[in-house]
Amino acid sequence: MTFQLGAKKCAEYIKKHKSALVVSHIDADGLTSAAIMGKALERAGIEYETHFVKQLDTSALTGIADRNPELVVFTDLGSGMLDAINSLKINAVISDHHQPHGTHDHHLNPHLFGINGATEISGSGVTYTMVSSLGDNNDLADLAIVGAVGDLQHVKHGQLIGINRSVLEEGTRNGALRFEKDLLLFGKQTRPIFKLLQYSSDPYLPGITGSEDTSIEFLKKIGIRQHGEKWRRWIDLEANEKQQIVSALIQFCLTCGMQAFNIQRLVGEVYTLLREREGTEVRDASEYSTLLNATARYDHADIGLAVCMGDRGKRYDEAITLLNDHRKNLVEGLNLVKEKGTTKMENLQYFDSGNKIRETIVGIIAGMSTSFLDNKHLPIIAFADSDGGVKVSSRGNYDLIRRGLNLGVAIGEAAKSVGGAGGGHDIAAGAFIPREAKDEFLRALNSKIGEQIR
Ligand code: C5P
Ligand code: C5P
Ligand code: ZN
Numbered sequence: 001m002t003f004q005l006g007a008k009k010c011a012e013y014i015k016k017h018k019s020a021l022v023v024s025h026i027d028a029d030g031l032t033s034a035a036i037m038g039k040a041l042e043r044a045g046i047e048y049e050t051h052f053v054k055q056l057d058t059s060a061l062t063g064i065a066d067r068n069p070e071l072v073v074f075t076d077l078g079s080g081m082l083d084a085i086n087s088l089k090i091n092a093v094i095s096d097h098h099q100p101h102g103t104h105d106h107h108l109n110p111h112l113f114g115i116n117g118a119t120e121i122s123g124s125g126v127t128y129t130m131v132s133s134l135g136d137n138n139d140l141a142d143l144a145i146v147g148a149v150g151d152l153q154h155v156k157h158g159q160l161i162g163i164n165r166s167v168l169e170e171g172t173r174n175g176a177l178r179f180e181k182d183l184l185l186f187g188k189q190t191r192p193i194f195k196l197l198q199y200s201s202d203p204y205l206p207g208i209t210g211s212e213d214t215s216i217e218f219l220k221k222i223g224i225r226q227h228g229e230k231w232r233r234w235i236d237l238e239a240n241e242k243q244q245i246v247s248a249l250i251q252f253c254l255t256c257g258m259q260a261f262n263i264q265r266l267v268g269e270v271y272t273l274l275r276e277r278e279g280t281e282v283r284d285a286s287e288y289s290t291l292l293n294a295t296a297r298y299d300h301a302d303i304g305l306a307v308c309m310g311d312r313g314k315r316y317d318e319a320i321t322l323l324n325d326h327r328k329n330l331v332e333g334l335n336l337v338k339e340k341g342t343t344k345m346e347n348l349q350y351f352d353s354g355n356k357i358r359e360t361i362v363g364i365i366a367g368m369s370t371s372f373l374d375n376k377h378l379p380i381i382a383f384a385d386s387d388g389g390v391k392v393s394s395r396g397n398y399d400l401i402r403r404g405l406n407l408g409v410a411i412g413e414a415a416k417s418v419g420g421a422g423g424g425h426d427i428a429a430g431a432f433i434p435r436e437a438k439d440e441f442l443r444a445l446n447s448k449i450g451e452q453i454r
Contacts, residue, residue, distance in 0.1 A: 001113075003108075003110065003115060003163070004133075006108050006113070007108055007126075007130045007132065008133040009106070010130050011130050011131065012133070013093055013106050014093055014130075015046075015134065017046060017070050017071040018046060019046060019047040019048065019069070019070045020041060020069065020070065020071040020072065020073050021048065021050075021051060021064070021067065021072045021073070022037050022038060022048055022049070022050045022072075022075060023050075023051045023052075023053060023056070023072055023073070023075070023078075024050065024052055024053075024074070024075045025053070025075075025077045026053065026054055026296040026297055026301050026360065027076075027150060027151075027292070027293055028147060028149075028150025028151070028289035028290075028292035028296070028304075029076050029122045029123045029124050029147040029148070029150045029151045029289075030052065030075065030077070030123060030147075030301075031052075031147075031295075031296050031304045031305055031308055032123075032124040032147035032150070032308055033076040033095065033123040033124045033127040034050050034052070034075055034076075034305060034308075035143055035308030035309055036127045036137070036140045036144060037073055037075050037127050037131060038050060038309065039131075039309070040135060041073075041134075043134075043136075044134050051064070052296060052301035052305075053077070054360065055077075055430075055432060056074070056077045056078060056080070056081050057421060058081075058084055061085065061090070065088045065089070069090075069091075071091050071093065072090050072091065072093075073093045074093070074094045074095065074096065075095045075123055075126075075127050076096060076097070076122075076123025076124070076127075077096055077098065078092070078094035078095075079094060079098045079099065079101070079107065079109050080100070080101050082100065082101060082103060082107060083101070083102040086102070092104070092106065093106040093107075094106065094108065094109070095108050095123065095126045095130050096108075096123060096126060097111075097118075097121055097122055097125075097126050098423060098425065099111060099117070099408040099409065099412075099423055099424065101412075101423070108126055108129070108130055109126070110126065110163070115162060115163065118151075118153065118426060118427050119153055119156050119161060119162065119164075120162025120163055121148070121162060122144075122147045122148040122150075122153050122164070124143060124144040124145075124146070124148060125144050125148055125163055125164055125167055127144070128140055128144035128167055129167075138170055139174060139176065141167050141168070141170045141174065141176055141177065142171050142273045142275070142285075143308060144167045144171075145167060145168055145171060145271050145285050146273075146285050146288045147289070148160060148164045148167075149271060149285040149286050149288075150290075150292065154268065154271075155268075156398055158265075158268035159179075159268065159269035160179075160269065175274060175275075176274060177272065177273060177274060178272045179270065179272070181267060181269060183245070183246055183266065183267060184265060184266060184267060184268045184270065184286075185197070185200050185266070186287065186290070187199065187287065188234035188284060188287075189233065189234075189235055189278070189279055189283045189284045190233065190280065190281055191233060191234075192230070192232065192233060193232060193233065194212065194215040194216045194218075194219055194231055195215070196234060197209070197218060197219070197249075198210065199327075201368045201369075201371055201372075202265060203266065203371050204371040204372040205252065205253070205256075206256050208252075209372075218248070218252070219245070222245065224241060224245065235279065249266055250266060253266070262371065270284065270285070270286070271284070271285035272285070273285065273288065277312075281320070281323065282307070290323065291304075291307065291319055291323050293326065293361075293364070294322045294325070294326035294327075295318075295322050297326070297360040297361050297364075298322055298358075298360070300318075300319075300322060303318050303319050303322065304319060329357075329361060330361065330364065330365060330368070333353070333356075333357045333362070333365035334368055334369060336353060336356055337351055337365060338369075338372060342375070342380065344375060344378065345442065346446060346450060347379075347447075348378055348380075348442075348445060348446055348449055349375050349378040349379070349380055349381070350380070350381035350383065351380075351381075351382055351383070352382075352384075352438075353365075353382060353383065353385075354383075354384070354385055355385045359384040359385065359391035362382045362383075362384040362391065362393050363382065363395070363430055365382070366380050366381075366382040366395050367428065370395060370397065376397065376399070377399075377400070379394055379395065379396040379397075379400060379405060379407060379449065380394065381393070381394045381445065382394070383438065388435075389432055389433055390432070390433050390434075390438055391430065391431075391432055392415070392420075392422060392431040392432070392433060393430045394411055394428065394429050394430065395407075395427065395428050396426070396428070397427070398427070400453060401426050404452045404453045405426065405449065405452050405453050406426040406452055407424065407425070407426060407428065407429035408423050408424040408426055410429075410445055410448040410452060411423065411424065411431050412424075412429070412431070413444075414441055414444040414445035415431035415432070415433050417440075417444050418433055418434065418441045418444065419433070420432050420433030420434060420437065420441070
């Protein structure tokens, strides 16, 4: 069977129902997945409700089973809990891209077809493929791309590949999307250019990141001028000015002795949503996905979902307010990691943010902090306080993956060995463990990672 045929089989099963509960994950990929499924169900005349969870554990699943829904469609999660879904007798369709455990009759997951779920397709792409067989839903390609970019699936190759690429091409054909090579720094649609430098965390620009003054000085020195009182945005610049900034940044990084793979991340493919207004967060896939994370990761998935469903009024404004807080939290979190540093073990490094960083964003901060941490040969593990235990987040890099690292497997097994649960992808994974088990968990994880990369 092909992936597309698997998608069709699931779509046909969905069609047999009158109502469904869509259960999804609280991040950009989860929100776009839920929106794609929601729109498609609506168009197919199937009533639905949505429900978002931080993680799909046994207690979340029991709660869902208790609601006694006719059908549950899990999007961007579920593949790690197939046995529990079966044993709770939940009538379900699972549309996910995380590494699967167990089997299920209506389960669509790229890993079952030899497709990489961390680079070739995200939860939103899996869901988009599924609803392509549910009706005429190709106009949702832009949402699918926002989900893929939210999961950083374009990072490894500097562009989207695999099924993500096919979705992108469909979106380009129907006028929803455009892609081009451009500066990757965040905020090109909405922020004055010096802020792109000031807030650059990937790559981290020594002496510039974190400082408004040196960011402005850098631009002035190469002849980029303000217009009156105001700094222009990236999208307001002339092509030659953009080129000039990119060259100067590359030169700067080379002078700093930065490694080539870090410098390369300055430029890559960017994705523009052509149906959205220029100069707004939702015009750029990366800014859009951050806007969504700013809602769902702070218990406001309903706001992010409304934005995905097309609200550009009240709910959109609420999302922008949340975005400002989110940015502040990211900066504070990164500063904390910079100050505290990490503790090294043989095969990993870790930091424990206690209650200083929210468990729902500690993974994002761990990922961003790798650009300024010295020990690139060690994956980063982060802890944050959580209700009744500890949240674990981890991020690796492609060099380590080439050497055998699979964080999803290592974290899953280590968590299980101490009475917790977790999983994810080779490059990024997470878990929830009992508080008192932290040291034992670290020892188990250190040895598992050692076995993987030996
Ligand atoms: O839960 P989900 O699969 O949607 O999340 C994937 C996670 O993997 C994201 O948080 C993303 O930041 C992370 N990731 C990463 N580096 C990559 C690819 C994905 O940190 N190159
Ligand atoms: O929360 P964080 O961003 O660190 O999650 C990284 C990856 O691990 C995501 O793909 C997430 O879905 C997955 N994860 C998981 N089980 C958990 C926590 C995270 O599969 N308990
Ligand atoms: Zn995802």
